[in-house]
Amino acid sequence: MSQVSVERVASADEEILTACHRLIPQLSSSSAPIALRELQEIVSSEVSVLFAARVDSRVVGLLTLVVFRIPTAVRAWIEDVVVDESARGDGERVTIVLFADRESHDAWRDHDRHREAQAVGKAKLYAEYRLYSAEIDYHRDFSSDALR
Template identity: 40%
Template sequence: MTITELESVTDDVINAFENLIPQLSSSSPLPSKEDLETIVNSDTTKLFVAKEGNDIVGTLTLVFNKIPTGEKAWIEDVVVSGSVRGKGVGKRLTQFAIDYALDKGITKIDLTSSPERIAANKLYQKLGFKKRVTNVYRYFINT
C-alpha cells in the first residue's frame, strides 16, 4: 500500500470518490471533477490517497489555517473502503498527514470524529490525539 498526495484528477480518482464518499456520509453530495481539481490545486488543502495496487482504497483531507493565534491544520473526511478496513489504512493515512503537517512547521492538528465511529476514535487516540473539552457547533443554511 502507498500513501501519496493526489496531484491530478483522473476518471479512476472520480470513480474512487464515488465509492468512498457514500461510505463516509450518505447525505453529502459526490464531489465533481471540478471540486476535486479545486482541492488538488489549492495551496491550503491537501488531498491524500491510499492505494493498493492501482486502486484508491482510502482518502484524507488536510486543511491548513493561518489565524491570528498561529497556524494549525485540520484533518477532514477520512474514509477507508469497507473492503480494507482493519488493515491499517486509516492509521497510515493519518500518520502521513501528521508527518506532512510537521514538515510544514505545524504544531497543532485538529480533527473531529463522531462518537459512534469507535474504531476511528481509538485510532486517533493511539496516534496521540487528545480529546478536547469543547463544544462543536454547526450552522446550517437552508438552501
C-alpha cells in the same frame, strides 16, 4: 499481506473522481457526488492537501488535510478520512493519518513563524554559549604496548 502506499494527489483525474464516488458515500450518505471541477479545486488549493491510500494500485482510502493560518499560529485539520469497507482493519486508516500528520508537521516546519522562532532560539543559545579549550599537559598510556 498487501503493501499500503499513501500519496499526495497531484491532479484531479477520473481515477480519483471514481474513488471519491465510491468512498464518500461510505463516509456520509447525505453528501452529493463530487464533481470533477470541485475535485480540481481541492487538489489545486493552497490550503488543502488530498491524500490517497492505495493497496495494489487501487485507491482504498482518502483523507483531506487542511492547513490554515490564524493570528497566533498555523493549524492543520484532518477532514473526511474514509477507507473502503473491503480494506478496513488492515491499517490503512492509521497509515493515511500518519502520512497526513507528517505533512502537517512539514507545513509548520517550513512556515515563516517557525523559522523566526528557530532564529530567536538560536540567537539566545549562541549569546550564552561559551567554548573553552585546553591543552593536555600530562598524558599516561596504560595500554599493553606502552608497558613493554
